[in-house]
Amino acid sequence: MNDLEALWQMIKKSFKTEASPVTYSTLIEPAKAISLANNQMTIELPTRFHKDYWNDSLADKFRLYAYEATSTKIEPHFIVESEEPAEQPQATVVKPSFKVNTALNPRYTFDTFVIGKGNQMAHAAALVVSEEPGNMYNPLFFYGGVGLGKTHLMHAIGNKMMATNPETRVKYVTSEAFTNDFINAIQTGTQEQFRQEYRNLDLLLVDDIQFFADKEGTQEEFFHTFNALYEENKQIVLTSDRLPNEIPKLQDRLVSRFKWGLSVDITPPDLETRIAILRSKAQADHIDIPNDTLTYIAGQIDSNVRELEGALSRVQAYAHLSKAMITTSLASDALKGLKLSGSTVLTIALIQEKVASYYHISQADLKGKKRVKQIVVPRQIAMYLSRELTDNSLPKIGAEFGGKDHTTVLHSIDKIEEALQTDQSLQEDVQNLKMELKP
Numbered sequence: 001m002n003d004l005e006a007l008w009q010m011i012k013k014s015f016k017t018e019a020s021p022v023t024y025s026t027l028i029e030p031a032k033a034i035s036l037a038n039n040q041m042t043i044e045l046p047t048r049f050h051k052d053y054w055n056d057s058l059a060d061k062f063r064l065y066a067y068e069a070t071s072t073k074i075e076p077h078f079i080v081e082s083e084e085p086a087e088q089p090q091a092t093v094v095k096p097s098f099k100v101n102t103a104l105n106p107r108y109t110f111d112t113f114v115i116g117k118g119n120q121m122a123h124a125a126a127l128v129v130s131e132e133p134g135n136m137y138n139p140l141f142f143y144g145g146v147g148l149g150k151t152h153l154m155h156a157i158g159n160k161m162m163a164t165n166p167e168t169r170v171k172y173v174t175s176e177a178f179t180n181d182f183i184n185a186i187q188t189g190t191q192e193q194f195r196q197e198y199r200n201l202d203l204l205l206v207d208d209i210q211f212f213a214d215k216e217g218t219q220e221e222f223f224h225t226f227n228a229l230y231e232e233n234k235q236i237v238l239t240s241d242r243l244p245n246e247i248p249k250l251q252d253r254l255v256s257r258f259k260w261g262l263s264v265d266i267t268p269p270d271l272e273t274r275i276a277i278l279r280s281k282a283q284a285d286h287i288d289i290p291n292d293t294l295t296y297i298a299g300q301i302d303s304n305v306r307e308l309e310g311a312l313s314r315v316q317a318y319a320h321l322s323k324a325m326i327t328t329s330l331a332s333d334a335l336k337g338l339k340l341s342g343s344t345v346l347t348i349a350l351i352q353e354k355v356a357s358y359y360h361i362s363q364a365d366l367k368g369k370k371r372v373k374q375i376v377v378p379r380q381i382a383m384y385l386s387r388e389l390t391d392n393s394l395p396k397i398g399a400e401f402g403g404k405d406h407t408t409v410l411h412s413i414d415k416i417e418e419a420l421q422t423d424q425s426l427q428e429d430v431q432n433l434k435m436e437l438k439p
């Protein structure tokens with residue numbers, strides 16, 4: 001066995017002792033160590049999903065285990081066996097030419113954008129601009145945290161204008177791509193082409209302009225690009241993670257120009273919007289997923305939409321790999337280990353699933369009317385936990401247990417509370433269940 005293989009076996013062994021058997025067999029076992037050089041280990045993974053999972057959830061553990069085994073810092077580098085095309089639009093470094101490379105992502109349209117409290121102003125402004133470019137709000141400036149739909153809306157404007165008039169000259173770039181293009185043009189002496197390319201447009205979309213900070217030459221060039229387009233009443237749309245005057249080292253003349261138009265912020269979506277976004281993505285991708293599970297996922301991720309989408313993909317992949325239907329319990333397993341930034345919403349359905357599987361009875365029996373002790377006690381425990389761990393009212397809990405009366409629920413809770421005073425094995429069961437439900 002060579003060094004690489006020996007080290008890899010040690011790292012895998014450490015993973016095996018900590019990860020659940022399902023995680024180990026579906027996500028860790030398929031990984032292959034390919035090379036070890038300059039303190040970097042290249043690890044090959046079968047799918048993009050595996051790669052994301054390793055990056056998000058296993059990379060830190062890898063570093064720890066590798067360090068434990070070697071006393072040196074080893075960085076993991078993940079590659080995918082047969083890399084599929086990237087999902088996100090990549091702003092390419094466009095070679096100077098007269099042909100406009102729009103680089104628009106056809107999936108980012110108004111149709112696929114879910115409107116909610118945090119983005120309705122931005123959506124309305126985008127729609128106006130797509131219908132009357134260069135007229136009302138120029139430039140249109142979106143700002144807000146990561147993954148909240150700024151890029152999506154920007155592309156939606158471009159796609160809408162292209163759909164209305166296919167001759168529209170649209171260009172989407174990130175500020176970094178603009179910078180690269182500009183440097184490239186200087187190096188190859190093609191500044192004139194660069195200007196032609198950026199100034200003969202109907203719509204220029206520049207993403208993440210906070211990265212212009214510190215880049216004097218690029219800001220100078222962008223200033224002239226901006227003026228040329230603006231004077232011709234051509235539309236400019238910009239995004240940033242903050243307001244123009246909060247971007248460090250952005251020239252005052254750019255800041256003041258960006259204020260000529262309209263600045264709108266996008267804030268994180270509320271729970272209802274998150275559920276609606278998940279539902280729309282699930283429908284678009286033909287994912288069969290119960291409403292309750294969508295609510296559960298939306299309750300877990302309250303930071304940004306990109307993470308929300310990631311969570312849905314993770315659940316889908318997890319179901320696929322374990323050849324199981326998507327349920328709330330499966331979603332809860334799939335999302336375990338994710339660094340969840342949001343608060344968690346525990347549902348009655350999840351409690352029912354966990355309790356039923358803990359006592360090896362069916363969910364139908366748990367919610368049903370059978371009066372045998374092996375079923376009655378778990379049913380009462382599930383009601384008790386629903387009351388204790390969720391905000392649901394007694395009638396709501398009753399409704400979810402096959403339409404029982406709220407007095408039945410209350411009676412069940414009283415029974416369990418009373419038994420918990422003396423019954424040690426019940427205390428243990430309830431404790432175990434609470435641990436499972438509140439990781």
Ligand SMILES: Nc1ncnc2c1ncn2[C@@H]1O[C@H](COP(=O)(O)OP(=O)(O)OP(=O)(O)O)[C@@H](O)[C@H]1O
Pocket residue numbers: 108112113114115116119145146147148149150151152153208241277305306309
């Ligand atoms: N309201 C929404 N409806 C549907 N999808 C959305 C919505 N908001 C965001 N998304 C999706 O979330 C993902 C992230 O959005 P986007 O890339 O537009 O974020 P961003 O604000 O530009 O973030 P960054 O600052 O990181 O570039 C995209 O796949 C986008 O389609």
